[in-house]
Amino acid sequence: MSDPTHPTAPAGGTEVAPPPPEPAPATTERNASLWADARRQLLRDPVFIAASIYVLLVASMAAFPTLWTRQDPRACDVQRTRIAPSWEHPFGFNNLGCDYYSHAIHGARPSLQIAIFATLGIVLLGGIAGLLAGYFGGWVDAIISRITDIFFSLPFLLGAIVFLTVIKQQNVWTLAAVLIVLGWTTIARIMRGSVLSSKGLDYVQAAKAMGAGHGRLMFRHILPNAIAPMVVYATITLGAFVSAEATLTYLGVGLQPPEESWGIMISQHQVYFLDHPWLLLFPCGLLVGTVLSFILMGDALRDALDPKLR
Incomplete structure (x- = not known):
């Protein structure tokens, strides 16, 4: 016998099925990865965008000076020696009578080439050395750390001057x-x-327990989180x-005319x-x-990749 006071029972006493629950509002799944969050923050950072635009302009000077x-x-x-800037020659002329603006544009290439090649080199060499030292520890870490200490003891500027003087060949490479x-x-x-x-x-310990090798642990699980x-x-x-x-x-001791x-x-x-x-x-x-x-871009990257600074 139905209870007339039950919320599903109408006045006539006939039971009806309860109404279906309302569907939950649709939500957009958000990629919560570190790099995705960093990208979203950087795209809203005016300092990073302005610095990136300037770097892109300089890179275009180096890649496509024409x-x-x-x-x-x-x-x-030589008859145009040190003539002041004008509308046709915005940077004027240098002491040899050469267009100074074209010198400035073409001068971006060797500077950026050296910076890019050197940065790629230290990332590969230093990254691999640090990865091996941190992962294996023990005598591997001891040897790499001592070699690192030796190079740390060399003054950067003085060491560069000595090496380039000994080499006696100054070029980009x-x-x-x-x-x-x-x-x-x-x-x-x-x-x-x-x-x-x-x-x-x-998750690294879990992968290790499942039998992952050293290479997989280093480059698949540890490196993406440590880079x-x-x-x-x-x-x-x-x-x-x-x-x-x-x-x-x-x-x-650097590049020469x-x-x-x-x-x-x-x-x-x-x-x-x-x-x-x-x-x-x-x-x-x-x-x-x-x-x-470049410094402003690095600072913005640091803030974006550190969850504690958000």
């Missing part, structure tokens, strides 16, 4: 090689610390190596600063802007 100027940087006329030899140690330390903190995580700090440091190092190339060239380089432009025209300041300000401005943009 998009920026049709002038030949080696077409010089020798400068990149010297920067790799002296610059891989920090990457190795960063990677070692990241691996030490990652290899004890539960973020290295990416941040590598981005900042790109700017540091652009600055290092200009410094070594300014000191006379007739190569176009911002460091060569600064070295050759420093004496004209009081009378013709644009000869120093234009290459210095491009150099400072490029280095600063």
Whole structure:
């Protein structure tokens, strides 16, 4: 006998089925991975976007200089020596009567080439050394750490000057090689610390218990979780190596004329600063802007990849 007071029983006493539950509102599944969250944050960061645009512009100068100027940087006329900037020649002419704007555009290529090659080299060399040291530990870690300490004891600038003086051949490849030899140690330390903190995580231990080999554990499970700090440091190092190339060239042990380089432009025209300041300000401005943009990109990457800073 039905209860007339039951919510499913109408006044006539006939039972009816309860109404079906309302469907849950549709939700959009969100990719909660570290890199996806970082990408979303970076796309909303005006500083990162502005720095990235500047770096892309400089990269286009290095890759496609003819998009920026049709002038030949080696077409010089001494009668135009140190003529001030004009609408047709926005950077004026240098002390040899060459178009200074074309020199600045073509000078981006060797600086970026050296920075990119050197950064790739230290990422490969230092990353592998740090990965091996952190994963295996023991005598492997001891040997790699002692080698790292030896290179750490070498002053970077002094060591680069000595090596380049001994080599007596200054070009893009020798400068990149010297920067790799002296610059891989920090990457190795960063990677070692990241691996030490990652290899004890539960999913790594679970993969190890299921019989995963050393290669799979290192490159499939540990490396993706430990690579973020290295990416941040590598981005900042790109700017540091652009600055290092200009410094070594300014000191006379880097690139040599007739190569176009911002460091060569600064070295050759420093004496004209009081009378013709644009000869120093234009290459210095491009150099400072490029280095600063890489540093700002690295800082933004660090903030985006660290959940504690969000």
